[in-house]
Amino acid sequence: xxxxxxxxxxxxxxxxxxxxxxxxxxxxxxxxxxxxxxxxxxxxxxxxxxxxxxxxxxxxxxxxxxxxxxxxxxxxxxxxxxxxxxxxxxxxxxxxxxxxxxxxxxxxxxxxxxxxxxxxxxxxxxxxxxxxxxxxxxxxxxxxxxxxxxxxxxxxxxxxxxxxxxxxxxxxxxxxxxxxxxxxxxxxxxxxxxxxxxxxxxxxxxxxxxxxxxxxxxxxxxxxxxxxxxxxxxxxxxxxxxxxxxxxxxxxxxxxxxxxxxxxxxxxxxxxxxxxxxxxxxxxxxxxxxxxxxxxxxxxxxxxxxxxxxxxxxxxxxxxxxxxxxxxxxxxxxxxxxxxxxxxxxxxxxxxxxxxxxxxxxxxxxxxxx
Amino acid sequence: xxxxxxxxxxxxxxxxxxxxxxxxxxxxxxxxxxxxxxxxxxxxxxxxxxxxxxxxxxxxxxxxxxxxxxxxxxxxxxxxxxxxxxxxxxxxxxxxxxxxxxxxxxxxxxxxxxxxxxxxxxxxxxxxxxxxxxxxxxxxxxxxxxxxxxxxxxxxxxxxxxxxxxxxxxxxxxxxxxxxxxxxxxxxxxxxxxxxxxxxxxxxxxxxxxxxxxxxxxxxxxxxxxxxxxxxxxxxxxxxxxxxxxxxxxxxxxxxxxxxxxxxxxxxxxxxxxxxxxxxxxxxxxxxxxxxxxxxxxxxxxxxxxxxxxxxxxxxxxxxxxxxxxxxxxxxxxxxxxxxxxxxxxxxxxxxxxxxxxxxxxxxxxxxxx
Numbered sequence: 005x006x007x008x009x010x011x012x013x014x015x016x017x018x019x020x021x022x023x024x025x026x027x028x029x030x031x032x033x034x035x036x037x038x039x040x041x042x043x044x045x046x047x048x049x050x051x052x053x054x055x056x057x058x059x060x061x062x063x064x065x066x067x068x069x070x071x072x073x074x075x076x077x078x079x080x081x082x083x084x085x086x087x088x089x090x091x092x093x094x095x096x097x098x099x100x101x102x103x104x105x106x107x108x109x110x111x112x113x114x115x116x117x118x119x120x121x122x123x124x125x126x127x128x129x130x131x132x133x134x135x136x137x138x139x140x141x142x143x144x145x146x147x148x149x150x151x152x153x154x155x156x157x158x159x160x161x162x163x164x165x166x167x168x169x170x171x172x173x174x175x176x177x178x179x180x181x182x183x184x185x186x187x188x189x190x191x192x193x194x195x196x197x198x199x200x201x202x203x204x205x206x207x208x209x210x211x212x213x214x215x216x217x218x219x220x221x222x223x224x225x226x227x228x229x230x231x232x233x234x235x236x237x238x239x240x241x242x243x244x245x246x247x248x249x250x251x252x253x254x255x256x257x258x259x260x261x262x263x264x265x266x267x268x269x270x271x272x273x274x275x276x277x278x279x280x281x282x283x284x285x286x287x288x289x290x291x292x293x294x295x296x297x298x299x300x301x302x303x304x305x306x307x308x309x310x311x312x313x314x315x316x317x318x319x320x321x322x323x324x325x326x327x328x329x330x331x332x333x334x335x336x337x338x339x340x341x342x343x344x345x346x347x348x349x350x351x352x353x354x355x356x357x358x359x360x361x362x363x364x365x366x367x368x369x370x371x372x373x374x
Numbered sequence: 375x376x377x378x379x380x381x382x383x384x385x386x387x388x389x390x391x392x393x394x395x396x397x398x399x400x401x402x403x404x405x406x407x408x409x410x411x412x413x414x415x416x417x418x419x420x421x422x423x424x425x426x427x428x429x430x431x432x433x434x435x436x437x438x439x440x441x442x443x444x445x446x447x448x449x450x451x452x453x454x455x456x457x458x459x460x461x462x463x464x465x466x467x468x469x470x471x472x473x474x475x476x477x478x479x480x481x482x483x484x485x486x487x488x489x490x491x492x493x494x495x496x497x498x499x500x501x502x503x504x505x506x507x508x509x510x511x512x513x514x515x516x517x518x519x520x521x522x523x524x525x526x527x528x529x530x531x532x533x534x535x536x537x538x539x540x541x542x543x544x545x546x547x548x549x550x551x552x553x554x555x556x557x558x559x560x561x562x563x564x565x566x567x568x569x570x571x572x573x574x575x576x577x578x579x580x581x582x583x584x585x586x587x588x589x590x591x592x593x594x595x596x597x598x599x600x601x602x603x604x605x606x607x608x609x610x611x612x613x614x615x616x617x618x619x620x621x622x623x624x625x626x627x628x629x630x631x632x633x634x635x636x637x638x639x640x641x642x643x644x645x646x647x648x649x650x651x652x653x654x655x656x657x658x659x660x661x662x663x664x665x666x667x668x669x670x671x672x673x674x675x676x677x678x679x680x681x682x683x684x685x686x687x688x689x690x691x692x693x694x695x696x697x698x699x700x701x702x703x704x705x706x707x708x709x710x711x712x713x714x715x716x717x718x719x720x721x722x723x724x725x726x727x728x729x730x731x732x733x734x735x736x737x738x739x740x741x742x743x744x
Contacts, residue, residue: 160709169709217610217611233603233608238603239679240587240678240679240680241587241679241680241681241712242679242681242710243679244676244679244709244710245677245678245679246676246677246679247676247679247709248673248676248677249676250676250707250708250709251669251672251673251676251707252706252707253623253624253669254623254624254673299621299623302621303618303621303624303673303677304677306614306616306617306618306619306620306621307615307616307618307673307674307677307678308610308615308677308678309609309610309611309612309613309614309615309616309617310610310611311611311612336622337620337621337622338620339530339539339614339617339620340612340614342611
C-alpha cells in the first residue's frame with residue numbers, strides 16, 4: 005500500500021491534489037476546523053475548501069466533529085477533524101530478551117500491545133518471525149490496515165534499516181530489518197537503533213518533553229545510548245553515533261558485570277535494596293557500577309553537551325539509588341552535570357518511539373513533495 | 375548600523391520591502407540576471423522587477439554586470455549582480471599565542487589580512503584591544519563599512535557570544551566577546567569556539583567540501599575539537615560540545631606534552647623529521663603521542679560518528695607522519711575509521727570560518743522575516 009493512494013481522486017488535477025494535501029495538513033495535528041476555518045488557515049476559497057472537505061470526508065480521512073459554538077446568524081457551522089481511525093501504525097521492539105509490538109491509531113494513541121520473552125540465543129529468523137506472529141496476534145487479519153511501522157533493535161542500524169552490527173543478538177548483523185518487515189506488512193517501515201527510538205519517545209511523551217537535546221542511556225543486561233539533537237534522533241554518518249561502549253579505555257561495557265557479580269545467583273534489584281538499607285558492600289558495588297557507567301556517560305556528555313540525560317532500562321527502577329552516585333561521579337568528569345532523570349516510559353519507550361517514527365513517515369509521505 | 379537599514383526606501387510599503395528582499399535574495403549568491411530573469415525567478419511582474427532593480431542599483435546593493443548574449447530582437451538585455459563591495463566583513467581569531475584579522479567583501483572574498491603574535495600571558499583587556507588595533511590597521515578609518523563580524527577563540531563560548539570558560543587564555547572566562555566587539559564596531563558580531571569556525575571553513579572552502587558531518591581536531595600547543603553536523607557548527611546545549619579533553623580517564627590533554635618532552639629545547643618539527651628518517655626514539659615518541667590523541671579522537675568518533683576527521687593546528691604540518699599512526703590507533707578503538715585528512719586552510723581556518731558566520735549573519739538579517 006502507498007500512503008498517498010489513500011488520498012481521494014487520483015485523477016484530480018495536480019493543483020487540486022496539492023490543495024487536498026494542504027487541507028489535510030491543516031487538520032492532521034490540529035484542532036477541528038469549520039469550512040471557514042480551513043479556508044482561513046489554507047488561504048483557499050470557501051467553495052474549494054468545502055469541496056475538498058466533502059471529498060476527504062467521503063474517503064474516510066476526515067470526520068465531522070461537532071459544531072462551532074459561535075452562532076453567526078445561520079446554523080452552527082460543522083467542524084471537521086482528521087480521522088485517526090482511517091489507518092493504524094505498528095511499533096515493534098526486537099530485543100535480545102523480549103519482542104514487543106504496539107498498535108496505535110494515526111494519532112499515535114495506543115490500541116493494543118503485546119510482549120513476549122524470548123531466549124537470548126534465539127536464531128535471527130525465528131526472532132523476526134516472533135515479531136510477525138505478535139503482529140498477527142495484535143491485529144488478527146488486519147495488518148492490511150497498517151499505514152506504516154517503526155522497528156527498534158539493539159545494534160548499529162544503517163539509514164536503509166539494515167542491521168550493520170549487533171553484538172547483543174546472535175545472527176542479527178546483516179539482517180535487512182526494514183526491508184524484511186516491509187515486505188511482510190506491505191507498508192513503509194523505518195528501522196533504527198532501539199535507544200534512538202527510546203529517546204524520541206521520551207522527548208515526545210516522557211521525561212524529555214520541551215528538551216530537544218537529550219542523551220538517553222539504556223542500562224540493563226547491556227548498555228545502549230540514544231541521542232536526540234534538535235528534536236530528532238541523531239544516528240551519525242553511518243548509524244553508529246553513541247557507540248561509546250566500544251572504547252577500550254573507558255571500560256564501559258563491563259559496568260553491568262560488576263553489579264551482576266555482587267548479585268550472584270540473586271537479582272540485581274536485591275543489591276540496590278541492600279544499598280538503600282545502607283549495607284556497605286552493596287553500596288560499594290553500586291558505587292563501582294555508577295563510576296564505570298559515569299565514565300561512558302561523561303564521555304558522551306563532553307562530546308555532545310546535552311541538556312538532559314535520561315536513564316532507562318531495567319536498572320532505572322532503582323531510581324535515586326543509582327541516579328545519585330552517577331551524578332556524583334559525573335561531577336568529576338563534566339564541566340557541568342546536565343539534568344539527570346529516570347525514564348518515565350520504562351520498557352514501552354522503544355515501541356512508543358517506533359510508533360512516532362511511523363507517524364513521521366506518514367506525515368512525510370502525505371505532506372512532502374517529491 | 376543595522377544591515378536592513380542598507381535596503382532602499384524605509385518608507386516603502388511592506389509588500390514592496392518584501393519584494394525588494396526577494397530580488398536581493400535571488401541575486402545574492404547566484405549568477406547575474408536580467409530583468410526578465412529576475413521576474414522569472416521571483417515571480418514578480420516585469421515592471422515591478424525593473425523598478426526594484428533600479429532602486430537597488432541606485433542604493434549600491436546591485437551593480438550592472440554585462441549584457442545577456444542571447445539577442446531577442448531588441449538591444450542585448452542588461453544583467454545585474456549583487457554588489458559584494460557594498461560592505462565588508464571581518465573575521466577575527468583571538469588565540470592564546472596570536473591574534474589575526476581578515477577582511478572580506480560580502481561574498482567572503484579576501485581583501486586584506488593581518489596576524490600578530492602575542493604573549494600567552496597577555497591580559498584579557500590588552501588581548502581584546504590587540505584585535506581592535508589590528509582591525510583599525512587592516513581597515514584604516516573604515517570600520518564603519520563593516521556589515522558584520524565573526525570572532526573565534528579557544529574555550530567554551532555560549533550562544534550569546536560570551537566566553538563561559540577558557541583555560542588557554544588567562545582572564546578570558548566571562549568576557550562578553552560578541553558584545554564588547556559589537557559595541558566597538560557598531561555591527562552584528564557572532565562569537566564561537568575557534569575550532570567550530572575552523573570546521574565550518576573546512577566544510578565551505580577546505581578539505582571538508584561536500585561532507586556535512588565533520589570532526590575537526592586542532593592539534594598544537596593545545597587541543598581543540600570542532601563539530602559540524604548537517605553542514606552547521608554544532609555547539610551543544612551550552613556551547614561545550616567537543617570538550618572531550620576534560621575526561622580524566624582518556625588523558626587527552628597530556629598528549630602534546632609527551633611530544634614536547636621529546637623535543638626538549640628544540641622544535642616539535644624536528645621530532646617529526648627524525649621520525650620520518652626512521653629514528654627509533656622519535657618514532658616511539660610520535661607513536662605515543664598519536665596513541666594518546668587517538669584515545670580522545672576515538673571517543674569523539676564513537677560518540678558522534680562523523681564521515682570525516684580533519685586535523686588542523688601546527689602539528690598538521692607533519693602530514694602522514696602523524697596521520698598514519700593516528701589512523702592505526704583509531705582502528706583499534708572505532709568500528710570503522712572515518713576518512714582522515716589534514717586541514718588545507720592551515721592557520722587561516724578560524725578567520726575564514728569567522729567570515730563565513732558573518733556572511734550567514736548578513737544573510738539572516740537580510741532575508742529572514744522577524
